[in-house]
Amino acid sequence: AFIASEQREEIIKSAIDHAGNYIGISLRIRKEPLEFEQYLNLRFGKYSTDESITSLAEFIVQKISPRHSEPVKRVLALTETCLVERDPATYNIATLKPLGEVFALVCDSENPQLFTIEFIKGQIRKYSSTERDSLLASLLDGVRASGNRDVCVKMTPTHKGQRWGLLSMPVDEEVESLHLRFLATPPNGNFADAVFRFNANISYSGVLHAVTQDGLFSENKEKLINNAITALLSQEGEVVASNAELESQFQAVRRLVASKAGFLAFTQLPKFRERLGVKVVKALKRSNNGVIHAAVDMLCALMCPMHDDYDLRQEQLNKASLLSSKKFLENLLEKFNSHVDHGTGALVISSLLDFLTFALCAPYSETTEGQQFDMLLEMVASNGRTLFKLFQHPSMAIIKGAGLVMKAIIEEGDKEIATKMQELALSEGALPRHLHTAMFTISSDQRMLTN
Structure with a gap:
């Protein structure tokens, strides 16, 4: 902060004394004075x-x-x-x-x-x-x-009292293991509370200590993660659970499948796929944007591995399993089309565009099975008008996602699909709209014009 005062020396001396006496920090005065212009240019540091x-x-x-x-x-x-x-x-x-x-x-x-x-x-x-x-x-x-x-x-603020450490630092291995166990056997019998506590402590990018270490007394991390997944999927209380509780369950599953053991479990753990499919379909019927976004974001973590040192074959197996049900994909696209037509649910649209990107767009599409790729491409192309509507969306992230999917449809679709897209581009006035955006976008950043 920049402060002007006639008592400058007293304020500086008092700040140095208080910092040293009360919080143990040593403040130093710059040898070279700072010019006002320098302050304005460098006040945000790096x-x-x-x-x-x-x-x-x-x-x-x-x-x-x-x-x-x-x-x-x-x-x-x-x-x-x-x-x-x-x-x-x-x-x-x-x-x-x-x-x-x-x-x-x-x-x-x-x-x-x-x-x-x-x-x-x-x-x-x-x-x-x-x-x-x-x-x-x-x-x-x-x-x-x-x-x-x-x-x-x-949809629920973070309860800082539930976190066993600072928000700025990941919790240690023992805390992760304890919270994995709490999901399988909630200490107070309250499963919803155990899920919220798990989410407050485990990073959204996945369980950090997810691989069993070598050693006589090392615990089996894969077993802990599988037990936690089973506990989350065996909850039959989706009907009575509140939207916030169901959202937290999907976000807990997302944290687990973002790890290597959780990603493997999708095709190896018995009934994982079936139970998860039922849970997602029930969530879609709730028509709550927060719950649907959490569910689709979790599906994206199964479509594309979020951990390092991943196995391409496992990615192929997971994708093949997720894209095998045409009815399931129709349910997802129905939500997508509904939100685009009504101009609502930007977060749901964004997460579904990520899902389609991981299935149809290069380089992710290399692990998508050919037959499933063609089926999903045709399903998305049949709603081409919906995609064109997204090019007018206020969120640049959604415009970018829609552009990637449209590019995949034109490049990978057959001649009939490409012709249909050209006709839609004419009827929707795509070229004049893009020309208007390019010529009248109010931004000094040239990268904005590339969208």
């Missing part, structure tokens, strides 16, 4: 570069803060590496947060405009937006693209 402050996407939001009695209007901008809050009147930066520090995105289940961003250092920022889901779809895509794979969207 995030002062153009890459960190140039917007890729912007949304108008109302910030809800205890510092202000009324919500304050802000421009929430997404850059390559940061989430930037700007004052709409002056366009000056009010706050800047690295995307790597985002812990979770929380949607309010009652108010369709409210959402909260939780950070690993404990800060919580609350906003309201008329385009909440589109904003969150863009933000989720941006955070994951920046390398932060531990972020997810959920």
Whole structure:
């Protein structure tokens, strides 16, 4: 912060004394004074570069803060590496947060405009937006693209009292093992509580210590993970479970299948596929966007391995198993078409586009079985008009996903499908729309025009 005061020396001396006496930190004064212009240019440290402050996407939001009695209007901008809050009147930066520090995105289940961003250092920022889901779809895509794979969207805030450690550090191996056991045998008999505690402690990118170590007394991690999966899938209470509880169950399964043992279990653990299929179909019938997004995001982790040192053959087996039921795929595409037609559920659309990308788009399509690839391609192509509608979506992440799927349809489909897409492009006015976007996109970043 930049502060002007007539009592500068006293303030500096007091800050040095208090830092040393009360928190054990030694503050030093710079030998060379800092010019005001230098301060303005470098006040965000390593995030002062153009890459960190140039917007890729912007949304108008109302910030809800205890510092202000009324919500304050802000421009929430997404850059390559940061989430930037700007004052709409002056366009000056009010706050800047690295995307790597985002812990979770929380949607309010009652108010369709409210959402909260939780950070690993404990800060919580609350906003309201008329385009909440589109904003969150863009933000989720941006955070994951920046390398932060531990972020997810959920409808319940993180209960910090349930976490056995700091949000900024992964928990240790013993804590992971304990929470895997808690899923199989909840200590207080409350399964829903055990799931929330598991999610609060285990990274969304997967169980960290998922491979059995060599040693006489080392525990079998694969068995622990399989038991936890069985416990989650044997819950027949989907009908009575609340939406938040069902969402948390899917997010727990996602954490397990993101590990190598969980990914293998899909085709090796008895009744895994059948039980999971039933659970997902029941979730789709609930028509709750949070639950459906969690379910599809979990399916994506089974379509494409989220762990290192993966086996291509296992990826092929998992894909073949997931894409084997035409009825199941029809259910997913029905939700996709419904949301696109009604202009709702941006998060659901985004996760389903990821699912289609992992099945149809290069390089992921190399592990998709030929017959299943052709079947799904035809199913998606038969709803080509729906895809063209997405090119007008407010979320650039969704436009990008729709473009990848459209590219796969044109390149991999037969002549008849390609001709149909050309006719749809003419009837939907695709070229004039793209030309308008290219010529009148308000952005100083040339990469925006490539979309």
